[in-house]
Amino acid sequence: MDEKQLRQHLAETTAYIEQHRARVSPGGYVMRDMPGASNGFGPKAPLNDGAVILADEEGGTIGRLARYCQEQGTIPRFPLKGFWWVKGRCLGLKSGDDLRELRAVIGQLKLYAAEIVATEGVGPYLRAMADIRHVSQEMFPNERMEWLTMEQAVKFTGRNPETIRKWIAAGGIPTLDDRWGFMVSREHLNIRMAIAYANRLRGARMAREKRNNKAA
Structure with missing residues (x-):
């Protein structure tokens, strides 16, 4: 894996x-940290075990990479x-759905991507990340992302760049x-x-119903 x-x-x-978490189906008995524990942690069974594991591993490989590079002194120490x-x-x-802390760590790692790939002994960590991503894409093929430039996005959506930027900002x-x-x-543009x-369609239906009510 190179810098790009x-x-x-x-x-x-x-x-x-x-997207992995979206495939987890909550409900049922609480998963427990250890047998006999009085309290458990979410999500609850029945659930998609593959989605749970892959969501954790997608994040876990990031944490392990960051810790290793900090210990090697090739990137600054910041809270993980x-x-x-x-x-x-x-x-x-x-546990929890808030990924703001993870996004903050990722933001820092992106700043030091060149230093990370040049870190001695980092190869196994980068390969682990790539392997997990490959499994994600094989298990859930629709998660394989296709990226468009802004010019391509304009052609694909028929919208102007300002509208697309507003969608992104939202x-x-x-x-x-x-x-x-x-x-x-x-x-995600397609979903938007x-x-x-x-x-x-909903707005048109409501306007039509309003006109019909007035006519009545």
């Missing part, structure tokens, strides 16, 4: 985690929050933005257009 590939991998990570640490080893993500559309240029997720179309 690492930046792209990092930029895509939270989107993969969110948002992870589940056991005896100094990152086993995944903390959240929910993953992007890549680094020295190689700005890219946006094709799949579907939402906009549904809203137009």
Whole structure:
């Protein structure tokens, strides 16, 4: 994995985690940390074990990479929050849906991508990240992201760049933005257009019902 590939991998990570988590079906008995424990932690069974594991591993590989590079002194020390640490080893993500802490760590790692890939002995950590991403894509093929430039996004959506930027600012559309240029997720643009179309249909129906009520 080179510097560009690492930046792209990092930029895509939270989107993969969110999509894995979306496949977890809560309900039923609480998963317990150990047999006989009086309290458990979410999510609850029945659930998609593959999605749970992959969400944790997508995050866990980031935590382990960051800790290793900090210990080697090739990147500055900053708080590694948002992870589940056991005896100094990152086993995944903390419970909860808030990924802000993970995003903060990813933001720092993107700044030092060149230093990370040049770190002695980092190869196994980068390969582990790539392997987990490959499994994610094989298990959930629709999560394989296709990226568009802004020019391509304009052609794909039929909207102007200002509208697309507003959609991105509103959240929910993953992007890549680094020295190689700005890219946006094709799949998420498609979802955003579907939402906009549904809203137009709903607005038209409400307007029609309002006119009919006045006529009555």
